[in-house]
Amino acid sequence: xxxxxxxxxxxxxxxxxxxxxxxxxxxxxxxxxxxxxxxxxxxxxxxxxxxxxxxxxxxxxxxxxxxxxxxxxxxxxxxxxxxxxxxxxxxxxxxxxxxxxxxxxxxxxxxxxxxxxxxxxxxxxxxxxxxxxxxxxxxxxxxxxxxxxxxxxxxxxxxxxxxxxxxxxxxxxxxxxxxxxxxxxxxxxxxxxxxxxxxxxxxxxxxxxxxxxxxxxxxxx
Numbered sequence: 001x002x003x004x005x006x007x008x009x010x011x012x013x014x015x016x017x018x019x020x021x022x023x024x025x026x027x028x029x030x031x032x033x034x035x036x037x038x039x040x041x042x043x044x045x046x047x048x049x050x051x052x053x054x055x056x057x058x059x060x061x062x063x064x065x066x067x068x069x070x071x072x073x074x075x076x077x078x079x080x081x082x083x084x085x086x087x088x089x090x091x092x093x094x095x096x097x098x099x100x101x102x103x104x105x106x107x108x109x110x111x112x113x114x115x116x117x118x119x120x121x122x123x124x125x126x127x128x129x130x131x132x133x134x135x136x137x138x139x140x141x142x143x144x145x146x147x148x149x150x151x152x153x154x155x156x157x158x159x160x161x162x163x164x165x166x167x168x169x170x171x172x173x174x175x176x177x178x179x180x181x182x183x184x185x186x187x188x189x190x191x192x193x194x195x196x197x198x199x200x201x202x203x204x205x206x207x208x209x210x211x212x213x214x215x216x217x218x219x220x221x
Contacts, residue, residue, distance in 0.1 A: 019097040023090055030086045033079055040076040044069050 047069035054062040 043072045
């Protein structure tokens, strides 16, 4: 029956508990040897006391006590050596078991990481990063297109400049008519005319003044 159980998983569980059972058995034996150590030490002390008591009165009894003390001392040395061997064996098994469990934990961690990564590769990561960069660039282009192209009719900048020049010329003409002079700051804004045009304009003004004086004289009569 035990053989059948071993085939169906019982053997694996038993194998897993083997270090634990071995350590428990060693510790049980270690406790027994430590009790024996104390007992032998007590026996040695008793025989030493008997030898001291009879050293002067009964040398035969004293010598026998010392002989028994030596026997106990020899057994004690053997027991102490066995205790040391068991302690070393326990430490060795515990270290080996810790190493095994550590390795098993590392293997489980490796399997977990493999499961997390799945089919993920460096090439796939690079491809994903390239796609993200492309989408970010596209987003920037979309934002730029939205902010640079405002909704509404397109205004011709040249037309605006011409209209502005016309308004400045109109304001300059009004200032000339009201003051009869042109500010120095606006001289550069005056249109350039030929000397002949200036003389013709002055002659026309003289003729107008002459006609005005004649009209005034006629009205005075």
